Amino acid sequence: MESASATAKPAYPITSVDNALRLLLLFRERQSIRVAEASDELGVVRSTAHRLLAMLQYHELVRQDPATKAYLAGPALWDIGLSVVRNLDLVGQLRPVLEELAAQTRETAHLVLLQGRVVRCVDGVESPQAVKTSARIGETWLPHASAAGKALLAELTEDRLRALLGEGPWERPTEKAAGSLAELAPELERVRRNGYATSFGEDEADIASVAVAQRNGAGVVTSALAVSAPATRLNRRNASDLAAVLTEKAAAAAALLG
Numbered sequence: 001m002e003s004a005s006a007t008a009k010p011a012y013p014i015t016s017v018d019n020a021l022r023l024l025l026l027f028r029e030r031q032s033i034r035v036a037e038a039s040d041e042l043g044v045v046r047s048t049a050h051r052l053l054a055m056l057q058y059h060e061l062v063r064q065d066p067a068t069k070a071y072l073a074g075p076a077l078w079d080i081g082l083s084v085v086r087n088l089d090l091v092g093q094l095r096p097v098l099e100e101l102a103a104q105t106r107e108t109a110h111l112v113l114l115q116g117r118v119v120r121c122v123d124g125v126e127s128p129q130a131v132k133t134s135a136r137i138g139e140t141w142l143p144h145a146s147a148a149g150k151a152l153l154a155e156l157t158e159d160r161l162r163a164l165l166g167e168g169p170w171e172r173p174t175e176k177a178a179g180s181l182a183e184l185a186p187e188l189e190r191v192r193r194n195g196y197a198t199s200f201g202e203d204e205a206d207i208a209s210v211a212v213a214q215r216n217g218a219g220v221v222t223s224a225l226a227v228s229a230p231a232t233r234l235n236r237r238n239a240s241d242l243a244a245v246l247t248e249k250a251a252a253a254a255a256l257l258g
Helices: 016-029 035-042 046-056 077-087 087-105 147-153 158-163 180-193 240-256
Strands: 063-064 072-075 108-115 118-125 197-200 207-215 221-230
Touching: 016 035, 016 046, 016 197, 035 046, 046 063, 046 072, 063 087, 087 108, 087 147, 087 158, 087 221, 087 240, 108 147, 147 180, 147 207, 147 221, 158 180, 207 240, 221 240
Parallel strands: none
Antiparallel strands: 063 072, 108 118, 108 221, 197 207, 207 221
């Protein structure tokens, strides 16, 4: 399929539709958009940008953060994206792996993708235990504060990391999360050395997780497999045991991905 940039522009473009679609495409690289930013990107006055965003909000393609007033991707936009993602071979092929992980570890298993400056859970299977973490399919996390994110970031070159996240300071969901590239660098070295990543209360205070990068048969990283649990059950003492299970499942799955 040709990319949008390779497709000829319509002979009779509809400017308002073009501007609305351009706004939606900005969410490929940004978590939020302000009216002023939309105005600058589109080259229109702020009142026009505001009306465009209001119409997208009406159709639930965007939503406005009541505190910051910035616009975020809305539920309808996520539904569209997730309906496509669910049909991807990757999700279908790895679903049995997630089920095996949840059954063997008795904790919640996640399949996670790196999407711009965030990581997104595209599939998950919840723990059979009464007290557990939820699968959170469709949610995003900051990569530097999550095990799955760190497993994927560790696969990037330093230049790519800097281009993706910048030097910092970064948002810190909790005080345990790294706040800059300099703070994160030693952790990524440990991930590369150990073969797995961890997060202990970095994204949420009472949640811990372990993750490994998932490769295909050619050795290319496609995603991350992660297991999360309440911090009362998952800690630094038993993280390596879960990592061993994850590594085994990821190696077996690589053969399925071709």
